[in-house]
Amino acid sequence: MTGKDVPALLEAQSAIPAGTRINVTFLGNEDLEMRVTAAKAVKDAGFVPVPHVSARRLASPAQLEEFLAALREVGASTHVFVVGGDPATPEGPYASSLDVIRTGLLPQYGVEEVSIAGYPEGHPDISTPLLWEHLTDKAAALAEQNLGSVILTQFGFDTAPVVEWIDAVRERGMTSPIRIGTPGPAGIKRLLAFARRFGVGANAMIVKKYGFSLTNLMGTAGPDRFVDDLSALLSRDATAGDVGIHLYTFGGLKATADWAAGYRAGR
Template sequence: MALLKFKKDDGPVAGSLGADVEALLENYSIEVMPRTAEKVEDFRALLPEGTRVYIAHIEGTPIEDMVATAKRLNADGFPVMPHFPARIIKDTVTLNDWIARYQGEANVDQALLLAGGVDTPHGDFDSSMQLMETGAFDRAGFKRLHVAGHPEGNKDIDRNGGMANVDAALRWKQAFSERTDAQMALATQFAFEAKPIIAWADAIKAAGIDLPIHIGIAGPAKLQTMIKFAIACGVGPSLRVLQRRAKDVTKLLVPFQPTDVISELAAHKAANPDFNVTHVHFFPLGGIKTNAHWAIENGGASARPANV
């Protein structure tokens, strides 16, 4: 797919989904892995200037590959937010080493802290809260820390205590945000339906959790790919959106796109300016280029690539 051409002072020639969606997609972020980043010749041809790029740290990925990817993205002018998955970090020595490498080689000053999708911890850490309790990120002067949010529950921490564990974790993170100098936000797992997202965001706000929400949205992908990732990641009620689509044989070969969920969230945000979903975070399940092109075609000026 070729990149859209832009007029000097206008939005994309193809038009966008409208002003509400353009506003919601402003300063969106996107997630990559070292192996997927290698397939992208030039991120500046795909992403808006200043786009925050998360680097997912999957178990078994060498820290050298993570840092090299961060260094490349930083050199291209993109702020980098690497994952720090607690359960694959052996100890505080390893944690401090990672922080030093990211800072020294790639000018990183922000991180996503999460438990990580590993059942058995590799060492001393089991949760993002334990990482924060070390004080390592504050001592290193990290300016921004994001932590995980789960609009439809989290199979890693709610299997015993139900939603009570999830709620307790959110309250702890809220309290930590009030005693750290770093800016904090919730970066969430993806969901496919707006209503559960809105209900969750409103509920945690009513409970006193006022951290900004960067809502996870799955980028365009084949339906089979989307269902596979959704099940693996524990996506809950909104999985029914995919299940309904799977029953329609005419749609099985048509990529699923986030048009409906983003449009509904954007309309809700426009009607409710205090809605605490502030940004969109894309999981490019169908590929970084595919996701970026969807944003370019639908997001107006908010998605205009850096080198245009």
């Protein structure tokens, strides 16, 4: 959810299981108060807030500490997601999420577990070797600070690169839980727009496998087939370890929660 989504959270509250982790984004057009208010709303509703810390949007170490202190004050600093962020030029001293982690500030403000980003299909602006270097370095830096870690991935429509990537993570000795980014039900045009923005593969063959057609963009698509296929593949992969999904709520919190409840009941 974003800082603007508190009303949507309250609307969806009864449909979301207690204790569910809900990420709170760090957008450039929102301020500290909005982000902290949203994180507090998540906690007050009986869920686990996971506020984002966007490295390249932080103007100074003081701003980082101010944000962490505000989250701690409302009881929302235990879990955070530290990510690089969108700006091409950093707004302050942190060029990457690794830079934030290496400050050593996170545990000082009550952080116990840090989510870090994974990219099964690569990143449009970062080379694959550098992605692997940073992922392994972040996992090591968190372990050195006795912080738990979760690898949370970009969303995708194709299970094949996801499973290959999971195997590559485990081959590198990383045992952190992995949460595979999965688009919740949303309009097909909207899903494809996000895919283009984030460099996610969405050719005709892939989207047909996912369950919709490029020739009919007016409908809504859910991730049933993707989750079924991923589950089947992982059930045969003895080395995959702890793997789950992270739902991106492109179609809204309530629609995503209702889909999850229906999927669970149907399986």
